[in-house]
Amino acid sequence: MMPKEITPPLFNRLRVILVETSRPGNIGSVARAMKTMGFSELVLVNPRVEGALQHEEAVAFASGAQDILASARIVTTMAEALDGINHAAAVSARLREFSPPVQTPREVAQHVALAASAATGQDFYPALLFGNERFGLPNEIVERCNVLINIPANPDYSSLNLAQAAQVLLYECRMAALGGTGIAAGSVGFHGDAASQAQIEGMYAHLEQALVAIGFLDADNPRKLMPRLKRLFARAGLETEEVNILRGIARQMMEKARKPGE
Template sequence: MNQPEINTSVFNRLRVVLVETSRAGNIGAVARAMKTMGFSDLVLVNPRFPDALADPEAVAFASGAQDVLEGARIVGDFQQALDGCNFAAAVSARLREFSPPVWTPRAFAGHVQAQAELRPAVVFGNERFGLPNQIVERCNVLINIPANPDYSSLNLAQAAQVVAYECRVAAEPGTAAAGPVGFHGDSASLAQVDGMYAHLEEALVAIDFLDADNPKKLMPRLRRLFSRTQLETEEVNILRGIARQILKTTKR
């Protein structure tokens, strides 16, 4: 049986990002959940205590997954956590008015498995407060785990285990779940998409379509609209070209 190339295997492409985690034990438990499913790329954004990766509670809860902790990185902001990624999925039980498209873990796993050029990040929030809206809005999709509507609370490690499990199942020959229609070109990086939104916002202000002092919800709505398309690099370049021409015309 042919093995997947190391650079295209989902086990080498998927990153788990934990944002402002409050308990060291939860970091260790997530590391354990990742390792049992074959994943190892873990990034922490501003954990709320010092020496998060070496904390005795984290090590104890990792229960044999110390190598995942040792290879993990701590960064100061969300943008750094996504360095090298071109697709991000926020995991939340709470749906948002301006969230990106809502997928199940199975749909996400199938999409990631089918698109070998994707370098995805799965993003989990603080245990108590979850993810802030501004982070959710910057992600391509929101993963909502189907659960008992009367008691849908999963702890951090359980949620990570569910997503990692679905990604592993999708990677097994003959069991991949079908995801949404994917890219035909190179998918745009999150940094490229953010740059496009900033450029587009500048152009909309220049033609008085957007009031910079009273923007209301226009940009979040545009983010939601474009997130449903799964932008490719060339498409981002086209949109930035339009914004550039608008700005050029208004300055004449």
């Protein structure tokens, strides 16, 4: 039975806020980026197109993430968008003379992931703010945020599409929340019982006998073969069933090496 997946706190705490978005397709693309990275709370502030969440372009570009659109909220003020948020990060390619501290996506992601893991109750709820495709975020919104995120892109062409910028940020947040592995505990593949030291040592002894039997290992001059093999298998993190398979291989090697009549 696979262990139950544990969802890191950041996935249930991070809010994505789109401010005055012009293209419904970009809203749909951001919803798709959110779903692929495991986030779900989307808030729109005064989108330029009426009925943006139901617009055919938004639905088409969401491409399977229509549930994110269906649960999204539309608000008319930044106060509503930031209600309950206590760490706001503005995303902008344009640096400002007066702005909060500038950080990279990875720095922000690591901070919010750690803070969310350590938080209890209503202690920490972060948000990522993205501005209009053409004008970005106005200074008055940037100045009320805790940090300004600048994506370190090609200085000769640093402009990212809205959904591309969101994907970069959400990917970093996912990686940080999952401890850099990209895989939640117990989420992928079969996990068997870890082999005990006694089982592993028994396997090593059996394998050594088999290697001697087939002439690969000289028992009188073993050199460093077995220590190297032990180091190799130690990196694998052997499970009980895997040890049994290796012992089965060793058994067959010894059977094949046995001379007729022995």
